[in-house]
Amino acid sequence: MRHTAVCLNGRFSGTLQPTGTQTSAFHTFDAILKAERNFAIVVFADLRFPGVNDWRDIPKTKVVPVPFSTWSRPRAQLWEQLVLPRAARRHGCALIHHPLNTSSRLRLGMKHLVTVHDLNFVRHPEWFSLSFRTWMMLTALPGMRSASYVATVSDHVLREVRTTGRISPAKSARIYNGCKQLPATVEVGNESNTILALNVWQPHKNLARLIAAFRLLRVDFPTLRLRIAGRLQAQFRSGPSLAAMLQEPGISVLGYLSEIELAQAYKSAHVFCYPSLEEGFGLPILEALSAGTRVVTSNSSCLPEIAGGAAILIDPASVPSIAAGLREALRETPAERAKWITKGKSVAASFSWQQAAQSYLSIYRKLLATS
CATH class of the missing domain: 3.40.50.2000 (Glycogen Phosphorylase B;)
Known part of the structure; x- marks a missing residue:
């Protein structure tokens, strides 16, 4: 059978109190799933993460529950490396989008798109624990270099990816994040x-x-x-x-x-x-x-x-x-x-999640066309 679906790696959903990068990953995927498209998307994510459960009602979308929030970080990392590629393949996927720097080194003939938020673990290793930066050096850099395409969230990071990461301009581009809509609140005085x-x-x-x-x-x-x-x-x-x-x-x-x-x-x-x-x-x-x-x-x-x-x-x-x-x-x-x-x-x-979603969907279509 010909594999034509896109897999979204929702490992970020294990963090139930999301901050910047987890928030960005969620809103990127949310806008992608809600945009018009002619192919199926399979999302592996934790249903406890705010908003993920609603994705199950979106047409051409299959949400595969994974209890990331109950797992340790090492277990979730190993799942990404060893289980995700095989599971995506079983669900008919030809492409996996990894939204937070790391990706599966096991390719299994699929295309891989990686969104890179920064290379701080390379440029400033002193800011991180030894275990974290070792894992990132073993997964993020090799995964980025072997990816089918790399997206970055700013021109600043794009320059770093192309120099420090040695990624070709032909397979990299900047796609800005959007600005999430903050909930309405009671009027508060400044x-x-x-x-x-x-x-x-x-x-x-x-x-x-x-x-x-x-x-x-x-x-x-x-x-x-x-x-x-x-x-x-x-x-x-x-x-x-x-x-x-x-x-x-x-x-x-x-x-x-x-x-x-x-x-x-x-x-x-x-x-x-x-x-x-x-x-x-x-x-x-x-x-x-x-x-x-x-x-x-x-x-x-x-x-x-x-x-x-x-x-x-x-x-x-x-x-x-x-x-x-x-x-x-x-x-x-x-x-x-x-x-x-x-x-x-x-x-x-001027920073729109919908605009970001259209840019990602364009990359998906290009990569699917050459699968």
């Missing part, structure tokens, strides 16, 4: 003395410098508050001890936020600060722009590309620069702030 930071526990998120900049600002803004949201992620190495810094006046740790809580946090903050040393896309800055929050972010990696001129850019390696950017946002007049918020919403609206 708190002019609040800075929000999100998912800053990884070393490259630069939390220590952000807190140092916040400390400087408290001299001029004594009632200023810094709210830190997001969950810890085990694959990253612990940075310097931050326990004492987190106890400083004005700092509160919110933990993981639901989508509604996150939307409220964005809308109530006066400034969203994202001073990362390295990013592949930077979805939170788009979410903040979409929510009408002023953004201060880094002048490096993909962040100027994604911010589209709607954010205040700072040098993430410089505490005075971070403080100066935040001070500028805090001192803007209402008219200046309104102008930038309008621009920010326009930038965020």
Whole structure:
């Protein structure tokens, strides 16, 4: 029999409190499945992940339940390497789309499309645990190099994939993520003395410098508050001890936020600060722009590309620069702030999951045509 279906690797769905890359993978697949197409798609995913169960009602879609959320990370990784290719083949698939950097090295005559979010594990191995970076070097790089096609989420990552990853321009392209629609919330007032930071526990998120900049600002803004949201992620190495810094006046740790809580946090903050040393896309800055929050972010990696001129850019390696950017946002007049918020919403609206889905579907059709 001729295999004509596409398989979507939903291993990301094992994380029931999704952050940036898992959220991006879900919305990419969601838009692909809901788009018009003339071929079947088979999705291997955990039905407990928010929104996955709804996919079972979409025409030309088969969802194969896999209990990723009950498995250890090593078990899920081995499933991706050894079980997924055979299962996809049994379901009549000619192509597997892997949305989060890693892919099956076992090909079984199928085409493989890999979406790469960053190469931080190559460029900055010191940020990661030894076990995580070893696994990535054994799976992500070889899988990328042997893939039929590689998509990246920004031009910044595309350049890295073609240089560090040695991927041919003929089999690689940039496909931007979209900006997810935040849920409607009760109207919340903007708190002019609040800075929000999100998912800053990884070393490259630069939390220590952000807190140092916040400390400087408290001299001029004594009632200023810094709210830190997001969950810890085990694959990253612990940075310097931050326990004492987190106890400083004005700092509160919110933990993981639901989508509604996150939307409220964005809308109530006066400034969203994202001073990362390295990013592949930077979805939170788009979410903040979409929510009408002023953004201060880094002048490096993909962040100027994604911010589209709607954010205040700072040098993430410089505490005075971070403080100066935040001070500028805090001192803007209402008219200046309104102008930038309008621009920010326009930038965020230009990133569409539907547009991303059409780009992926075009690649699917090309690869299926040569299967």
